Amino acid sequence: MINAATISDLARYALLREVSLSPKPGLVDRYNNGAHTDMDYALFLLSIDAISPFFKLFYEQGSVTANLSPPLALQALRKTGIACEQAMFKATGGVNTHKGAVFALGLLCGAAGRLTAKHHTVNVATLCAEVSAICHNLTEKDLGQAKRNNTLTAGEKIYLTYGLSGARGEAEGGFATVCRYALPAYTGALTQGMPADHAELISLLTLMSYNEDTNVISRAGLSGLKFVQQQAQKILFALKEEGDFDLRHQTEALNAAFTSQGISPGGSADLLSVMLFLYYIQVAFSKGEGASAERESVC
Numbered sequence: 276m277i278n279a280a281t282i283s284d285l286a287r288y289a290l291l292r293e294v295s296l297s298p299k300p301g302l303v304d305r306y307n308n309g310a311h312t313d314m315d316y317a318l319f320l321l322s323i324d325a326i327s328p329f330f331k332l333f334y335e336q337g338s339v340t341a342n343l344s345p346p347l348a349l350q351a352l353r354k355t356g357i358a359c360e361q362a363m364f365k366a367t368g369g370v371n372t373h374k375g376a377v378f379a380l381g382l383l384c385g386a387a388g389r390l391t392a393k394h395h396t397v398n399v400a401t402l403c404a405e406v407s408a409i410c411h412n413l414t415e416k417d418l419g420q421a422k423r424n425n426t427l428t429a430g431e432k433i434y435l436t437y438g439l440s441g442a443r444g445e446a447e448g449g450f451a452t453v454c455r456y457a458l459p460a461y462t463g464a465l466t467q468g469m470p471a472d473h474a475e476l477i478s479l480l481t482l483m484s485y486n487e488d489t490n491v492i493s494r495a496g497l498s499g500l501k502f503v504q505q506q507a508q509k510i511l512f513a514l515k516e517e518g519d520f521d522l523r524h525q526t527e528a529l530n531a532a533f534t535s536q537g538i539s540p541g542g543s544a545d546l547l548s549v550m551l552f553l554y555y556i557q558v559a560f561s562k563g564e565g566a567s568a569e570r571e572s573v574c
């Protein structure tokens with residue numbers, strides 16, 4: 276049975292796996308801080324400790340609002356989400372470590388509570404469909420209003436400038452980039468016998484090759500996004516074509532390139548956490564109970 280404790284545990288583990296994956300290009304990992312001057316691995320661990328208690332609250336919020344309409348359920352979830360963001364900022368001294376991850380995993384935990392309260396099956400497909408239903412029209416509602424705000428967030432500025440919907444669009448679309456590309460890339464790598472961290476890196480590169488990451492755009496413009504997508508595609512292609520391709524070395528070289536240009540694919544890092552969370556649900560669910568997913572040591 277999937278419950279608040281299991282869901283919270285899996286969400287926290289997904290965040291730990293993401294930040295512990297090393298090396299990563301442009302992102303904080305156990306070896307360096309990538310393109311970030313204001314955060315490191317230790318700060319991410321503090322952030323994870325601060326936000327993880329909220330995953331149970333998101334689940335419970337989704338459960339008690341299960342009979343409300345999706346917009347009213349989202350309204351309730353957002354209150355928890357904002358409280359969670361405030362806890363994150365308190366723990367990090369105002370640094371934005373997991374804003375996108377709070378949004379995405381908060382919605383998924385809320386959706387799990389909502390589905391369970393309605394006695395619906397909880398799996399990857401139903402979770403993503405429920406998030407999409409909860410976030411129906413969110414992009415237009417949120418970002419359509421943005422014109423009238425004077426203090427715009429990165430995502431709002433990018434939507435008004437380029438029409439790209441960022442984290443909101445991913446949620447409203449039921450995490451299609453994760454389900455269509457990143458999760459199959461991950462399970463495919465595991466099936467080929469690759470270790471979990473190798474499969475995670477392939478999944479991250481797959482996300483980077485598709486994702487319209489507003490973080491990248493806010494730091495390096497559309498040309499920076501194109502560069503990220505092309506470099507990720509290049510590595511994935513070489514990995515497929517060259518048997519003894521040195522993925523670690525190529526990732527370290529890409530990290531140096533991103534770091535020198537101030538590029539951080541933070542949005543894709545968040546979607547990697549989403550992918551891992553959904554995979555753990557898939558494993559837990561296929562065992563017919565809330566068993567903890569098979570786990571590799573985090574680092």
Ligand SMILES: CC(C)(COP(=O)(O)OP(=O)(O)OC[C@H]1O[C@@H](n2cnc3c(N)ncnc32)[C@H](O[C@H]2O[C@H](COP(=O)(O)OP(=O)(O)OP(=O)(O)O)[C@@H](O)[C@H]2O)[C@@H]1O)[C@@H](O)C(=O)NCCC(=O)NCCS
Binds near residue numbers: 352385
């Ligand atoms: C709904 C919001 C979360 C939207 O916030 P915002 O208006 O800012 O919209 P976005 O910029 O589109 O997204 C916010 C964060 O989401 C991540 N992200 C970006 N693109 C994508 C994407 N395509 N798919 C998924 N996720 C995406 C990204 O977060 C990550 O990067 C941040 C770290 O990088 P950094 O460059 O350091 O970030 P900054 O500090 O902003 O820049 P610097 O100053 O350092 O240069 C980190 O956040 C990662 O998580 C985007 O930043 C929000 O407005 C909202 O409504 N929140 C309320 C709570 C809520 O609704 N909860 C959900 C209900 S349960």
Ligand SMILES: Nc1ncnc2[nH]cnc12
Binds near residue numbers: 294301539541542544
């Ligand atoms: N490991 C990471 N480094 C930088 N930004 C991130 N956002 C989410 N995970 C991140």
